[in-house]
Amino acid sequence: xxxxxxxxxxxxxxxxxxxxxxxxxxxxxxxxxxxxxxxxxxxxxxxxxxxxxxxxxxxxxxxxxxxxxxxxxxxxxxxxxxxxxxxxxxxxxxxxxxxxxxxxxxxxxxxxxxxxxxxxxxxxxxxxxxxxxxxxxxxxxxxxxxxxxxxxxxxxxxxxxxxxx
Amino acid sequence: xxxxxxxxxxxxxxxxxxxxxxxxxxxxxxxxxxxxxxxxxxxxxxxxxxxxxxxxxxxxxxxxxxxxxxxxxxxxxxxxxxxxxxxxxxxxxxxxxxxxxxxxxxxxxxxxxxxxxxxxxxxxxxxxxxxxxxxxxxxxxxxxxxxxxxxxxxxxxxxxxxxxx
DNA sequence: CTGATTGCAAATGCTTTGCACGCCA
DNA sequence: TGGCGTGCAAAGCATTTGCAATCAG
Numbered sequence: 282x283x284x285x286x287x288x289x290x291x292x293x294x295x296x297x298x299x300x301x302x303x304x305x306x307x308x309x310x311x312x313x314x315x316x317x318x319x320x321x322x323x324x325x326x327x328x329x330x331x332x333x334x335x336x337x338x339x340x341x342x343x344x345x346x347x348x349x350x351x352x353x354x355x356x357x358x359x360x361x362x363x364x365x366x367x368x369x370x371x372x373x374x375x376x377x378x379x380x381x382x383x384x385x386x387x388x389x390x391x392x393x394x395x396x397x398x399x400x401x402x403x404x405x406x407x408x409x410x411x412x413x414x415x416x417x418x419x420x421x422x423x424x425x426x427x428x429x430x431x432x433x434x435x436x437x438x439x440x441x442x443x444x445x446x
Numbered sequence: 447x448x449x450x451x452x453x454x455x456x457x458x459x460x461x462x463x464x465x466x467x468x469x470x471x472x473x474x475x476x477x478x479x480x481x482x483x484x485x486x487x488x489x490x491x492x493x494x495x496x497x498x499x500x501x502x503x504x505x506x507x508x509x510x511x512x513x514x515x516x517x518x519x520x521x522x523x524x525x526x527x528x529x530x531x532x533x534x535x536x537x538x539x540x541x542x543x544x545x546x547x548x549x550x551x552x553x554x555x556x557x558x559x560x561x562x563x564x565x566x567x568x569x570x571x572x573x574x575x576x577x578x579x580x581x582x583x584x585x586x587x588x589x590x591x592x593x594x595x596x597x598x599x600x601x602x603x604x605x606x607x608x609x610x611x
Numbered sequence: 612c613t614g615a616t617t618g619c620a621a622a623t624g625c626t627t628t629g630c631a632c633g634c635c636a
Numbered sequence: 637t638g639g640c641g642t643g644c645a646a647a648g649c650a651t652t653t654g655c656a657a658t659c660a661g
């Protein structure tokens with residue numbers, strides 16, 4: 282876990298008069314152990330591997346804290362559960378592209394987007410605080426060659442492709 | 447209800463071998479009776495005013511159809527329920543700005559956004575299909591003058607301001 | 612007629628909560 | 637010691653679904 286995160290966390294804990302507990306630490310270190318997105322349930326399972334005594338409730342409660350501290354971002358990837366993104370600390374203004382063919386999620390940054398948001402928002406009389414851009418697209422390689430490495434990987438891993446919506 | 451919508455709907459019904467029923471028609475005409483966003487529950491109540499016999503299940507099932515037909519768009523405004531937007535037929539690529547002060551949702555269009563999405567997406571090897579940009583901002587007028595007409599209106603109408611997330 | 616559609620109530624699935632106990636500061 | 641934090645199970649909520657009855661074409 283990145284030092285900047287630890288620092289911001291400490292500051293948050295201090296400011297809110299919270300306490301550091303074994304369970305809380307376990308959840309937090311699992312949350313930031315990879316840079317992959319995860320759902321509450323996935324994190325719960327990941328935590329349980331090392332700390333089988335942490336309850337689901339604590340995972341949910343800690344997630345709420347982390348989102349409030351802005352260490353984690355809750356994003357909507359179109360499934361019926363909240364997805365959490367641990368990468369906003371390093372890349373504060375990245376966005377997501379979802380492949381409708383294989384469900385892959387690509388994070389990307391683009392300097393123009395911030396500028397654009399700023400213009401649009403001010404024009405309307407608001408001050409921009411946060412923006413979420415989600416692009417859905419289809420895989421060009423799949424269309425042209427009939428094959429897409431991600432699609433194949435997704436099938437092999439048994440990952441559910443995408444649902445409706 | 448706009449003629450273009452009726453037309454697209456008929457085409458959809460024909461293509462899928464669906465049937466036209468009183469309940470379905472009631473739900474659909476309520477959905478497009480205003481250009482306001484709504485939740486399933488809100489639509490259910492609106493429908494019941496004129497057709498007290500329509501069930502909640504039918505409302506949900508019809509909403510699914512309308513989204514599939516791309517007549518309605520399911521959007522995520524940060525509450526824990528899906529919001530439906532009936533304005534995508536007229537403004538296919540508009541986006542949403544949410545005021546964190548009063549919860550107001552402003553729809554806006556900007557020509558640059560489509561271009562930007564296109565560039566970003568192709569650069570990553572995908573073909574853009576649909577994008578969702580949600581900007582959250584605070585009200586400048588409120589900050590400067592301490593008053594915002596929308597905030598006051600929202601309070602008066604008892605509309606819940608925003609929840610977490 | 613026949614399969615699509617409906618209402619009802621039960622089921623789902625994610626997330627939150629009430630409560631009594633335990634533990635950090 | 638005073639509360640904050642925890643686990644458990646129950647509760648909440650939005651949404652979906654099984655089923656028998658009903659209706660459109």
